[in-house]
Amino acid sequence: MSTLKVACVIPTYNGRRDLERLLDSLDRQTAVFDTLVVDSSSSDGTFELAESRCPNVLRIDSRDFNHGGTRQMMVERHPEYDVYVFMTQDAYLEDPEALANIAWPFTDTRIGAVCGRQLAHLDASPLAEHARLFNYPPTSQVKSLEDAPRLGIKTAFASNSFCAYRREALMQVGGFPQHVILSEDMYVAAKMLMAGWKVAYEGSACCRHSHNYTLWEEFRRYFDIGVFHAREPWIRQTFGGAGGEGLRYVLSELKFLGAKRLSAWPGSFLRNAVKLFAYKLSQQERHLPRALKKRLGMYKRYWDSPYA
Structure with a gap:
């Protein structure tokens, strides 16, 4: 971690309470990193909160937001970082070591991306809780293209709520795509695997994130x-x-x-x-x-x- 320059990038939109909780969890981290916020013209005080607590805040028109394109814009605006940890505003880090734990696998120079573990929010429904337990086990894993026959599409599994990317690998595969409706995270992970990189799942890097969907x-x-x-x-x-x-x-x-x-x-x-x-x-x-x-x-x- 000490040799890597890390940025935590957070796209926001009308999520002031969620962002405050996330920023509080970032303040407790032991890792050294910078926080970058890109806000899509929030109207509920999210932008003002971000400005008051983060030195690097960018405001864009909400019509210009794109899941992949906005994230790639932040990577291109800040080329000084080795690793970008992307989070969504409705997630927050579970413990002070979460960022350090998601960054340490990058000491293996073959790893292009690391996905962290998601635990259900404390108010999660039983079905939402199970979804996190099923998809995000405690056991860490490093995957390569050779694992595809065994793991299938889960070889390229990634989530934009808590996932880190090595800049070198990200740029080699063309960065985040603008043309996809979502799943820019899986798209990039798949491209990295096909280019010979490995993708890690780090069970010790934990955040809270879930949805009680109707x-x-x-x-x-x-x-x-x-x-x-x-x-x-x-x-x-x-x-x-x-x-x-x-x-x-x-x-x-x-x-x-x-x-x-x-x-x-x-x-x-x-x-x-x-x-x-x-x-x-x-x-x-x-x-x-x-x-x-x-x-x-x-x-x-x-x-x-x-x-x-």
């Missing part, structure tokens, strides 16, 4: 995920599909709920069916009118962009 929000989220995969078929062609991961997830969720929460089982089945339907529907998005896709998806502004 059924409709789950549908919209998975519709957007499906759009991403439909438009980037090379990822599944290279790494394979989920390989039965969906069934394992459902069985794991039912086991987590257990006999004491049998009343939650119907909701579990319904929620997973909704996610599957949304994903399958969006695989055919090329045949759907843009106005309908805008209504069905979560990231509506994408459909007004030149990439839609």
Whole structure:
């Protein structure tokens, strides 16, 4: 960590309370780093809070925000860093060693990205809690392209809520893409793996982050995920599909709920069916009118962009 110059980059929009909690957790870190905030013209005091606590704050028009493009803009504006830790405003670091722990794997010069572990928020629903337990285990792992036959698409798993990138590797693969609706994190991780880099998952680097989505929000989220995969078929062609991961997830969720929460089982089945339907529907998005896709998806502004 001492030989690497690290920046923590946070895109924000109307999340003052969340940002305050995140900044408080950053203040407690033992690591040496700089904080960079890019705010999409918030109207709730988020920008003013960031300015009062961070020396590097950029304000952009909300219409100019792009999941990949805005992050890449920050990388290009600040070329002096070796590692960029990207976080979302609704996450916060679990302990004072979190940033140090997500940065230390970069001592291996073959590692291009490190994804941290996400723990559910303290007010998370049982289903939201299980999602974090299933997708973010405590065991660390280093993955390469050779792991694709065993791990499938999870080889390239990454999350923009708490993920770090080596500048050299990021720039080698062309940086974050502007044209994707979301999952710019998986896109970059996949490109790095294909270029010969390794991607790490660090179970000791922990943040709190989860969502208590409604059924409709789950549908919209998975519709957007499906759009991403439909438009980037090379990822599944290279790494394979989920390989039965969906069934394992459902069985794991039912086991987590257990006999004491049998009343939650119907909701579990319904929620997973909704996610599957949304994903399958969006695989055919090329045949759907843009106005309908805008209504069905979560990231509506994408459909007004030149990439839609």
